[in-house]
Amino acid sequence: DPDSEAMQGQAACYQAHDLPYEQLDAASINARYPSLAFPEEWSGFYDPLGGFLRVEDCVRRHVALAQKHGAKLYTGEVVLSWRREGEGVVVETERRRLLATRLVLATGAWAVPELCRLGVAACVVRKVLLWYQGHGVEQYARGAFPCFFIADGEQYFYGFPAEAPWGLKLAEHNVSHDPVADPLQLNRALAAGDQPCVLDFLARYFPALQPELSKYAVCMYSLTPDKNFVLDIHPECPAVVFGAGFSGHGFKFSPVVGEILAELALEGDTQHPIEFLRLSRFAQRRS
Helix, strand or coil: CCCCHHHHHHHHHHHHCCCCCEEEEHHHHHHHCCCCCCCCCCEEEECCCCCCCCHHHHHHHHHHHHHHCCCCCCCCCCEEEEEEECCEEEEEECCCEEEECCEEECCHHHHHHHHHHCCCCCEEEEEEEEEEECCCHHHHEECCECCEEEEECCEEEEEEEEECCCEEEEEECCCCCCECCCHHHCCCCCCCCCCHHHHHHHHHHCCCCCCEEEEEEEEEEEECCCCCCEEEECCCCCCEEEEECCCCCCHHHHHHHHHHHHHHHHHCCCCCCCHHHCCHHHHHHHC
16 A cells, blocks of 8 residues: 555655655556566555675675674684673683673574563564575566565565575565574474465465475574664663664664664764664553
């Protein structure tokens, strides 16, 4: 619906930042991408500058830059605990004891128990990413087909254009009813219920593809009540700052999130407007 709150909000954001966009009806979308079959009442929002990140390459680049500036990396170690000691912090891993004047915690699903202890009704859920090859997949290839996020009633799906060797990547984005009590016990096998809604989605709206599963991956969403991040100084230990609750849409923001957390750790504040991401927003809603 072009008059929906989501579409109007998207347009307002792009206008405020002077970014190009197009609002399209279903006929225009289907004409531009003949491999799609959207219902006539649908509408779309097209960003000509949109794209995707290659996560592993981004991480390697961030690590290399950190090391260039003097960072030491300890990988493959389980962090057992952290505690306040004087004006600083002690971190215990399975291999060493580290002392620091400041600590940045960005522990993904393992941050949720601490968020809950601080009064945030956060949770962890299991999510599955799927890749498909098959007859017709070339019609969804990069260069001919865009990244997408599609709201189909109460269901949400996102995906990326097909590339070798795995093909079209997509996933269902809804908050699932598959909570994860212990991240270490996450079921990483493909379950019977992981594909049906995605295959039904493909059959209805991607009719040119005869999907054949080529790959899958299982991940976790760390969800906050409003599905936004928590970036703040720890209320019980000012030497600790944390980034948590990224709710399945955090990675693309990692450069600016890193800058925010570094500023909070080193200066006690940040130049970026993060009041809507601070821990205190949840206390305000409860009051």
